[in-house]
Amino acid sequence: MKHCSILLLLLALLVCGVQAQTPEVFREKGYTLNFVNQDPTFDPAVKARLIKTFFEVYPVLVDQYNKASIKEVTFFVDTTYKAVAEAGGGRVRFSPGWFRAHPGDIDVVTHEVMHIVQSYPHRAGPGWLTEGIADYVRYAYGVDNRGAGWSLPAYAASQHYTNAYRITARFLLWLEKYVKPGLVKTLDDAMRTKTYTDGIWSKQTGKSLDDLWQTYAAQAAKS
Template structure:
């Protein structure tokens, strides 16, 4: 009886003092490269084993993205598993927020981390370029660097009638992959740099491929290649 009463007192005290129940934190440092991720689960009963999986994705992917795209990216990232957020995930100022509900429904979708930390690496200033391209690059990166896309049943979709690059995300990512493979290798990195420096314009497509953006899309539709 005494122990039960003491436990209730501790829980109430944590709510009064901290404003919410104690959160579960998983934080590790890669001392060799200086990278650190702090993963905070707002639900104190969230699986520690699952947090470790997310942490593993970060350390497998993030250093590569920093090296390949933006060496000025922050070395410390915070990931919060949010119990109330009803979207999927978002990233801002070195912080990633992922919906607990999404992870519960899609437990193999651990590469949501890959997509979101790429947004941290992108670090594009406001009005740097079209939103479809920003998200298309992030999904292009997930396709290339992701560690469990197959397990999550995630892939770039086949080209279908009615699609357009402005549909963004995976549709735009597949288009970018086609350009990389068939028109100009390295264009995604060039686009990334241009967006970060606020130097993006439609001219970049002509300079690198001798075709306008819409001409590229027309050629892409005509070839209708299935990319694996």
């Protein structure tokens, strides 16, 4: 009887494990989202918002930046993952711990699915620009950055365009507004087609990257 009980317990654990790995499939607007959740305590409201944000944002980013992007994406809530989120190979991995602590940070989705849209080849260009574009997109297309308490930081003299993420995103926003509208899309395309060079900045704007940063820094310091 004891052996039977152990076997039944192992079988139950195996079934639960299989069920936990079986994705829920959602389809909308010609796109498919597979949702795999390893955390039985994951907030259903957060899950619903992750799914909703995907279908609100991803098709728009595909249309605006890369129409050849994949149409099927997987979201994976991974209990072993301790950072925030990461994207690669058509999958976004999320930390359940992050969302327990920051349930309103729903535009993590916007940043990460932009990485799927980017799909830059190896050594396409600088990593700081990859992350800067993704945060620029989060700023421009995010569904609830305010609710997450997320914003682009004020300029500080210690900053540099290579700091990536929000610092680079704020620089890109300034470039779009005051120097060259459409520059972010041009940079994104150059990275994806592996045609990015340091000379792209002067070709597109008439100034080198360092000169652009100096002008940005001088104006931002006055505001």
